[in-house]
Amino acid sequence: MNIGEAAAASGVSAKMIRHYEAIGLIEAAGRTGSGYRTYGQKDLATLTFIRRARDLGFSIAQIRDLLALWRDRSRASADVKRIAGAHIEELTAKMRQLQEMVMTLQHLSAHCHGDDRPDCPILERLATGGAGKDCC
Amino acid sequence: MNIGEAAAASGVSAKMIRHYEAIGLIEAAGRTGSGYRTYGQKDLATLTFIRRARDLGFSIAQIRDLLALWRDRSRASADVKRIAGAHIEELTAKMRQLQEMVMTLQHLSAHCHGDDRPDCPILERLATGGAGKDCC
DNA sequence: CTTGACCTTGACATCATGGGAAGGTGCAGG
DNA sequence: CCTGCACCTTCCCATGATGTCAAGGTCAAG
Numbered sequence: 183m184n185i186g187e188a189a190a191a192s193g194v195s196a197k198m199i200r201h202y203e204a205i206g207l208i209e210a211a212g213r214t215g216s217g218y219r220t221y222g223q224k225d226l227a228t229l230t231f232i233r234r235a236r237d238l239g240f241s242i243a244q245i246r247d248l249l250a251l252w253r254d255r256s257r258a259s260a261d262v263k264r265i266a267g268a269h270i271e272e273l274t275a276k277m278r279q280l281q282e283m284v285m286t287l288q289h290l291s292a293h294c295h296g297d298d299r300p301d302c303p304i305l306e307r308l309a310t311g312g313a314g315k316d317c318c
Numbered sequence: 319m320n321i322g323e324a325a326a327a328s329g330v331s332a333k334m335i336r337h338y339e340a341i342g343l344i345e346a347a348g349r350t351g352s353g354y355r356t357y358g359q360k361d362l363a364t365l366t367f368i369r370r371a372r373d374l375g376f377s378i379a380q381i382r383d384l385l386a387l388w389r390d391r392s393r394a395s396a397d398v399k400r401i402a403g404a405h406i407e408e409l410t411a412k413m414r415q416l417q418e419m420v421m422t423l424q425h426l427s428a429h430c431h432g433d434d435r436p437d438c439p440i441l442e443r444l445a446t447g448g449a450g451k452d453c454c
Numbered sequence: 455c456t457t458g459a460c461c462t463t464g465a466c467a468t469c470a471t472g473g474g475a476a477g478g479t480g481c482a483g484g
Numbered sequence: 485c486c487t488g489c490a491c492c493t494t495c496c497c498a499t500g501a502t503g504t505c506a507a508g509g510t511c512a513a514g
Contacts, residue, residue, distance in 0.1 A: 186460065196461090198502070216510055218461055227445065234444045239419045242500075252441050259438035263430045266440050270423050277416045283375045284409050287402055294399045302395035304402050305388050308370045309363065322491065332492090333472065352479055354492055378470075 185211075188221040192229035199229065207232070207246055240269055321347075324357040328365035335365065343368070343382060375409055376401075 189196040199219075202208045208228055211219035221229075231252065235245045247265055251257045290304045306312070325332040335355075338344045344364055347355035357365075367388065371381045383401055387393045426440045442448070 184461075195502080197504090200463090201501080214510095216461085218510080230447070231444050234447060236501090237419075238423060238444075239416070248441070248444065252445065255436060257436045257438075258434045259430050259436060259440075260432045260434065262438045262440050263427055263432035266423055266427045266430070270420055270427065273416050273420050273423070277413055277420065280375070280409050280413045280416070283373075284406055284413065287374060287406050287409070291399055291402045291406065294395050294402070296396045296399035298394045298396065300391060300393045300395060302393075302398045304395075304398050305384070308367050308374075308384065309388065311366070311370060320492075331471080334470080336494090337471080350479095352492085354479075372470090 183221040183226070185219045185221065188226060188229060191226055193233045194229045202232065205242070207242060207249070238269075239273055240265075244269060319357040319362070321355045321357065324362060324365060327362055329369045330365045338365075338368065341378070343378060343385070374405075376405055380405060 183191070185196045185199055188194075189199060192199075194202075199208075199211075203210055203219075208225070211221055211225060214220055228249070231249065232245055235248055240248065244265055248262065251262050251265075287304075290307055293303045295301065319327070321332045321335055324330075325335060328335075330338075335344075335347075339346055339355075344361070347357055347361060350356055364385070367385065368381055371384055376384065380401055384398065387398050387401075423440075426443055429439045431437065
C-alpha cells in the first residue's frame with residue numbers, strides 16, 4: 183500500500199504520516215525500489231490508532247506513551263488510565279477557561295446596545311478593566 | 319517609561335510588545351537617543367487593552383479590529399458586538415469539542431479497571447474504534 | 455511516448471509565545 | 485574612573501500540528 187492509500191484508509195494525511203515518521207512516532211515505513219513508502223495492515227492499524235487518539239485530543243507525546251503501552255502486552259491498565267486521567271484534567275481545565283471567557287463575553291455583549299451609537303461596554307471593559315457603567 | 323516597565327505595568331511581556339510592534343498591531347514606540355523604546359500613558363493603555371482582549375481569547379486579527387473601533391469615536395457599537403458575538407461562537411464551538419472528548423474519555427476511563435492487568439477499554443477503543451467489550 | 459496521478463524531499467506559513475546569543479546602555483558603588 | 489549588574493537592542497530558532505507550494509521522479513493506462 184502506498185502512502186496515499188494508507189492516508190485515505192487511516193484518515194491521517196500523507197503529510198502527517200511522513201511527519202510522524204520524521205519525529206519517530208512511527209517506525210520508518212518500508213520502501214519500494216524506487217523509494218516509495220509501503221504500508222501493511224499493521225502500519226495501517228497504528229495510523230488509525232494515532233488518528234483516533236488525536237481525535238480525542240491527545241498530544242503527540244501522550245500518543246507516544248499510549249502507543250508504547252498498546253504494544254506492551256504486559257502493560258498495566260492503570261498506566262493507560264493515568265494518562266487518560268491527566269488528559270481529561272487538561273481538557274477540563276481548558277474548558278473552564280473557555281467557559282469563563284464565554285460567560286464574561288456574553289455578559290458584556292448582553293449589555294451592549296449593538297446599534298449605531300458608539301457607547302459599548304465591551305470596549306469599556308477592555309479599556310478600563312471595570313465593569314462598565316450599565317453593569318449590575 | 320522603558321519597555322520593561324511598560325511590560326510589568328501592562329502585563330504584556332517585553333518580547334510580545336516588540337512583536338506587536340513588528341506586526342503593526344501597535345505603532346512603533348518612541349526611542350531615546352540610544353535606541354531604547356519609550357512608552358507613555360497612552361501606549362500603556364493600548365497594551366493593557368490588548369492584554370485584556372487576549373485574556374478573553376480574542377485573536378490578534380480580532381484585536382486589530384477592536385483597537386480600530388476603540389480609537390474610532392464614531393464607531394457603531396453594533397460592530398463591536400458583532401466581533402464579540404463571532405468570538406463567542408468560536409469559543410463555544412471549541413468548548414463543545416472539548417466536552418465531547420471529555421465525555422468519551424470519562425466513559426472509557428470509568429470502564430477501565432486501572433490495575434495491573436493489561437486489558438483496557440481505552441486502548442481497545444483506540445485500536446478498534448469499537449466501544450470495548452465491557453461497554454454498555 | 456505522453457499524460458496524469460501519484461510519490462519524493464525540502465522549504466516556508468500558520469499562531470502566539472518563549473529562549474537565547476551577542477552586543478550596547480544606564481546607573482550605582484567602590 | 486572603573487566595574488558590575490540590570491536592562492535594552494536585534495536576530496535567530498523553537499514550540500505543535502498541520503497545510504501549501506515547488507521541483508523533480510515514478511507508475512500505469514492509453
